[in-house]
Amino acid sequence: MNAALPDISLTDIAPRLSPLAWVGMQGIDLPVTVVESAYQRTLHARADVQVDLPSPQVKGIHMSRLYQLLDTLGQDEALSPASLRYLLQAMINSHQDCDTGNARLGLNMALLVQRPALVTQGLSGWKSYPVRIDASLIRDRFTCRVQVTVGYSSTCPCSAALSRQIIEHSFLAAFDQQSPVKPADVAAWLHQHATMATPHSQRSEALVAVDVTDAAETLGILALIDHIEQAVGTPVQTAVKRVDxxxxxxxxxxxxxxxxxxxxxxxxxxxxxxxxxVHVRHLESLHPHDAVAWAVPMRDGVSA
Structure with a gap:
């Protein structure tokens, strides 16, 4: 067959003449390369890509053009604000016949990082950090937001205080009539009774998002994760021995x-x-529900 294939997105008129804010695709599989400091790895990502459709008479956008452009994101260079902006501009340029002026992209992936054990030399394991990147080019203004999820352990201060009180009262009851108290007797008592009450702790997670400018050389994903783990002090571990x-x-x-x-x-x-x-969630071991908190920028004294 040598006949030209029909393209009704060009030849047909939309049944209802109205502009659309966003049109595109979601959940496209592709490889992307992340290079940051000593970290370099090709990751499996899922992408959402959309452009605006301001012309009411245009029936539909060109999905295949967006798909082909997206495929170039994982080739030749690592992810960066500059590469994301270049892709968004190319998406807009590819849809001039639709009067497109805006584009946006979302990437979901998991950063796989090798982490050493706390104490044991030569012992390490792999930890996966969910990452979400949202970039847009709207009226020539580029924005890029990086979101990471970091797991950590949290021990309840109230529960710890209540546990200490039980141990304190039990200790006084055991040694109230003994004077002087011998250190060896105290050590023996602690060995047997120090865990008669233990504070509850739970696996917890922090969902953190920050803006990245197009002037930044990298997206700074790993550095952001490290800042969060250092702040909480108790990131979940991978490989451990008893000493760890x-x-x-x-x-x-x-x-x-x-x-x-x-x-x-x-x-x-x-x-x-x-x-x-910042959004943190403690998956409570005391309750069947979670404890949550948010910290967001303040503008004029009001949470943004």
């Missing part, structure tokens, strides 16, 4: 935190970032 588990228990004991404490700690660690937002 003991060290992690000590970290939790020295970093008691309510959900409010965690949100404030992380927010304080992000002073060098633009427009940071």
């Amino acid at each position: 588990e003991q060290a992690f228990a000590a970290l939790n004991g020295q970093n008691l935190m309510f959900v409010e404490d965690a949100a404030r700690r992380i927010e304080a660690a992000l002073t060098d970032y633009a427009n940071p937002s």
Whole structure:
């Protein structure tokens, strides 16, 4: 067959003449390369791409053009604000016959990072960090927002205080009539009774998003993750031996935190970032529900 194939997106008129804010595709699989400092890895990403359709008489956009342009994102160079802006501009340019002026892109992926054990030399494991990147070019204004999810452990300060009180009262009851108290007797008592009450702790997560300018050389994903983990002090571990588990228990004991404490700690660690937002969630072991907190930028005394 040598006949030209029909393209009704060009030849047919939309049944209802109205502009559309966004049109495109979601969940496109593609490889992307992330290079940051010593980290370099090709990751599986899922992309959402859309352009605006301001011309009411145009029936539909050219999906295949967006798909082909998106395929270039994983080729030849690593992800960066500059490469994202270039792609968005190319998406707009490819749809001039639709009077398109805006484009946006979303990427979901998981950054796989090797983390060492706390104490044991030569022991390490892999940790996966969910990442979301949202970039847009709207009326020639480029925006890029990077969101990461970081897991950590949280031990309840209230529960710790209540546990200490039980141990304190039990200790006084055991040694009230003994004078002087021998250190060896105290050590023996603690060995048997120090865990008669233990504070509850739980796996927790921080969802953090920041803006990245198009002048930045990289997206700064790994650096952002490191800032968050250092702020909470108790990131979840990968490979552990008993000595590492003991060290992690000590970290939790020295970093008691309510959900409010965690949100404030992380927010304080992000002073060098633009427009940071923090959402923390403690998956309670005491309750069947979660404890949550948000920290977002303030504008004129009101949360943005």
